[in-house]
Amino acid sequence: MKATQFIKDHGLERARHVLSGLPAYYTHMTNDARMFVSEHNKDLGENIPKQLPNLIRLDDLQRLVESVDTVGMWGGISEARAHLESLTDRCRNGGLEATREQHRILKEAVRDYESIYGEGNEAN
Secondary structure (H helix, E strand, O other): OOHHHHHHHHOHHHHHHHHOOOOOOOOEEOOOOOOEEOOOOOOOOOHHHHHHHHOEEHHHHHHHHHHHHHHHHOOOHHHHHHHHHHHHHHHHOOOOHHHHHHHHHHHHHHHHHHHHHOOOOOOO
16 A cells, blocks of 8 residues: 555544654554554564565655645645746746745645645545
8 A cells, every 4th residue: 555545545634643753763554554664673574574565655654744734835736736837937937946946845745635635636
């Protein structure tokens, strides 16, 4: 399962809850968020490393939550897209490095948001 599917199935607030207070050394979790594992743990048995590709990466989940928050800071997906278009124009016209960085961050946030909720949809 991917992090996007976890949010689709369980909601954004559940993702926030899972991430809150979680020790930083965990890197993956099961689809039901009941078990957590660190890919860096030297004491893992043979089977766990083989299962890692099927687990949810916690850094992906964190990035998706942050992306939804970024879109929310702009007032929703429509407003975020409009601002992204404005930043795109500024970048084409030789915008400052800060503008290009804002563009990159917002573009990723919009892409992540749409991967969860679909293109043109607002989160509930």
